[in-house]
Structure formats: C-alpha cells, structure tokens
Amino acid sequence: MSEPARTERWGFELPLMLLAGFRSLIDALHAELAERGHPDLRPAYGFAMQAMGREGVTASELGRRLGVSKQAAGKTVDRLAALGYAERVDDAADARRKRVRLTPRGLDALALSAEVFEELRGRWAATLGAERLREVEDALEAVVPPGAYRLDAGSWFGG
Amino acid sequence: MSEPARTERWGFELPLMLLAGFRSLIDALHAELAERGHPDLRPAYGFAMQAMGREGVTASELGRRLGVSKQAAGKTVDRLAALGYAERVDDAADARRKRVRLTPRGLDALALSAEVFEELRGRWAATLGAERLREVEDALEAVVPPGAYRLDAGSWFGG
DNA sequence: TACGATGGACAATGTGGTTGTCGAAACAGT
DNA sequence: ACTGTTTCGACAACCACATTGTCCATCGTA
Numbered sequence: 001m002s003e004p005a006r007t008e009r010w011g012f013e014l015p016l017m018l019l020a021g022f023r024s025l026i027d028a029l030h031a032e033l034a035e036r037g038h039p040d041l042r043p044a045y046g047f048a049m050q051a052m053g054r055e056g057v058t059a060s061e062l063g064r065r066l067g068v069s070k071q072a073a074g075k076t077v078d079r080l081a082a083l084g085y086a087e088r089v090d091d092a093a094d095a096r097r098k099r100v101r102l103t104p105r106g107l108d109a110l111a112l113s114a115e116v117f118e119e120l121r122g123r124w125a126a127t128l129g130a131e132r133l134r135e136v137e138d139a140l141e142a143v144v145p146p147g148a149y150r151l152d153a154g155s156w157f158g159g
Numbered sequence: 160m161s162e163p164a165r166t167e168r169w170g171f172e173l174p175l176m177l178l179a180g181f182r183s184l185i186d187a188l189h190a191e192l193a194e195r196g197h198p199d200l201r202p203a204y205g206f207a208m209q210a211m212g213r214e215g216v217t218a219s220e221l222g223r224r225l226g227v228s229k230q231a232a233g234k235t236v237d238r239l240a241a242l243g244y245a246e247r248v249d250d251a252a253d254a255r256r257k258r259v260r261l262t263p264r265g266l267d268a269l270a271l272s273a274e275v276f277e278e279l280r281g282r283w284a285a286t287l288g289a290e291r292l293r294e295v296e297d298a299l300e301a302v303v304p305p306g307a308y309r310l311d312a313g314s315w316f317g318g
Numbered sequence: 319t320a321c322g323a324t325g326g327a328c329a330a331t332g333t334g335g336t337t338g339t340c341g342a343a344a345c346a347g348t
Numbered sequence: 349a350c351t352g353t354t355t356c357g358a359c360a361a362c363c364a365c366a367t368t369g370t371c372c373a374t375c376g377t378a
Contacts, residue, residue, distance in 0.1 A: 072366050137176060217356070234335085254342080
C-alpha cells in the first residue's frame with residue numbers, strides 16, 4: 001500500500017450521486033402517484049404540468065419554459081390531453097392561440113405531487129437532520145448556474 | 160405580509176436542484192469534450208463507456224450494468240462503434256459472445272472525461288469550500304438508496 | 319395595406335428505450 | 349451421446365421524446 005488513503009471522492013462520483021438523488025425522489029413520487037390514482041403520469045408530464053400552472057399557457061410559451069421546441073411541447077400537450085390532464089381552449093383575444101389548461105384531474109395531480117414532495121423532503125430531513133438538508137440545498141443553490149434552474153426534464157427517467 | 164417568512168424550501172425544489180446540478184456538470188463536461196476533440200460524444204455514450212471499462216464486456220452484460228435491455232445496449236454499441244469509440248471482437252472461448260472493447264479513441268475520451276470531472280469538482284470546491292462539498296457528498300451518499308447508485312442514465316439530457 | 323413576427327400544425331428524422339422472435343452456441347442431466 | 353434449457357446476438361416493430369424545416373392563418377405595426 002504505497003498510496004495514502006484517499007479522502008476526497010472522485011470527480012465522476014458527484015454527478016452520479018446527484019443523479020441518483022434526483023432519480024430516487026422522482027421514482028418515489030411516481031410510485032406514490034400511481035398508488036393514489038395516477039398510474040399513467042410520467043415524469044416528463046409532471047414538469048410540463050408544473051410549467052403550465054393554474055392559468056394555462058400556449059404551447060409555444062410552454063416550450064420556452066421547458067427549454068424545448070414548441071413542437072415538442074405541443075406533442076407533450078397531446079399526450080397530456082389524451083390522458084385527461086390538460087385541454088386546449090381557444091383564446092378569445094387571439095385566433096392563433098390555443099391556451100393549454102389543466103383539467104381538474106390535472107390540478108389534482110399537481111396538488112398531490114406537491115404533497116408527496118413535501119413528504120419526501122421530510123424523509124430526507126429525517127435521515128440527515130433538518131440543518132444538514134438545508135445546507136445541502138444552500139450548497140446546490142450556490143453552485144448551480146441560474147439559467148440551469150429551468151423546468152426542463154427531457155426524457156430523463158426510464159420509467 | 161400576514162405570512163411569516165418561510166425558512167424551509169419547498170419539497171419540489173429539491174429534485175430540481177439536484178437535476179440542475181447534475182445537468183450543469185454533464186453539460187460542462189460535454190462542452191469541454193467537444194473542445195478537446197470529441198464533439199460527437201453524447202452523455203449516454205459516456206455512461207456506456209464507463210460501464211465497459213478497459214476490459215470490455217458483452218452487450219448483454221453491458222445492458223445489465225446500465226439497467227437496460229440487451230437490445231438497447233446493443234444499439235448504443237452500434238452508435239459507439241460507428242463513431243469509432245468502440246469495436247466488437249469475437250470471443251475465442253465462446254462463439255456466441257462478441258466482446259465490446261473501447262478503441263484507443265474511446266480510452267482517450269474516457270481518460271479525458273475523468274480529468275474534466277476532477278476539474279469540475281475542483282470548481283465546486285472552490286465555490287463551496289472543500290469541506291462543504293464533502294458534506295454535500297456525504298449527505299447524498301446517506302440518502303441515496305444503494306441500488307440507485309448504478310450507472311444507468313437513460314436518455315437524460317437533451318443534448 | 320403590406321410586411322414581419324408569431325402560433326400552431328404537419329412531416330421527416332434521430333436517439334434511446336421497449337417487447338417479441340429467432341437461430342446458433344453452450345451447458346447440464348439423463 | 350442425446351436432449352432439453354439457457355444464453356447471446358441479431359432483427360423487427362413499436363413507443364416516447366426530442367429535433368429541423370415547412371406551411372398557413374393571424375396579429376401588430378410601419
């Protein structure tokens with residue numbers, strides 16, 4: 001053993017741990033949502049619903065918020081609409097626009113997600129202690145470039 | 160202002176921050192790789208190359224390591240081979256098997272990635288301080304279920 | 319009014335994943 | 349030595365999620 005013990009972790013472990021943390025939260029969320037009446041909800045849909053919020057947006061605007069093309073956003077809306085989570089309504093003021101709005105089912109899923117996320121954060125807090133968790137959040141906020149804080153999540157899951 | 164200041168963050172912010180941290184590292188890695196002679200390298204390929212390592216594996220084994228089907232792994236190998244990062248060689252001991260091996264170019268990319276990851280971790284350490292970064296890593300290790308520490312990364316990027 | 323920018327639809331394509339099927343090779347049990 | 353079972357790799361069909369490019373209707377403005 002000519003080498004001294006390594007106290008620092010390898011650089012490549014950091015993204016792996018971040019990803020694993022993210023995935024464990026998202027997987028747990030969707031397992032919970034599936035049990036509570038939303039088995040068809042996929043991770044990408046959650047991000048889209050979060051991005052359209054309570055007021056509704058146009059597909060183009062949704063694309064901008066998610067960081068994807070308007071076409072991609074439109075397709076996501078198609079799927080969301082087919083599942084009954086969103087609907088398109090004509091815009092009275094602009095005949096080009098169609099506003100995408102969450103249905104009551106969509107709003108329910110959104111509220112449920114928020115609940116589950118609080119519960120999951122609580123689980124982390126129980127493991128780490130509230131103070132340590134807050135430090136992790138502070139640290140992440142400090143290193144993440146502001147632009148990267150968007151809501152886009154691509155296909156990132158494998159669910 | 161009837162509400163007291165909220166000191167806790169919302170639960171839904173945690174996955175978002177983890178994802179943003181992950182993405183910022185991966186995006187920076189690939190920007191750097193592109194500049195250093197590997198513009199075609201996509202994030203998913205990096206995970207696959209990491210998983211095959213220096214010895215080489217079969218496509219089936221690669222699928223197992225990545226947590227995907229052997230067919231999916233085989234397709235990734237196809238693309239990696241088309242780009243010159245990997246090659247298939249017949250297995251002398253088993254005529255069914257074809258070992259997938261990194262080419263010198265693949266090994267170069269792998270070594271370069273490791274370098275860049277160290278550099279990126281150094282950047283985080285400079286921002287946070289070495290101690291705080293280590294605490295974040297410790298915390299993540301503590302909350303992430305052991306099984307989730309695999310190398311699978313799906314399509315997660317949007318590159 | 320004519321022009322440019324915008325919104326949404328459609329098509330073709332790429333990437334990464336899934337099942338299912340299949341033949342060839344390896345292997346274990348009789 | 350023969351016979352089933354398992355494994356490997358290949359192929360096909362399909363799905364989810366993204367891309368670019370094109371097109372037309374509409375809106376706002378010079």
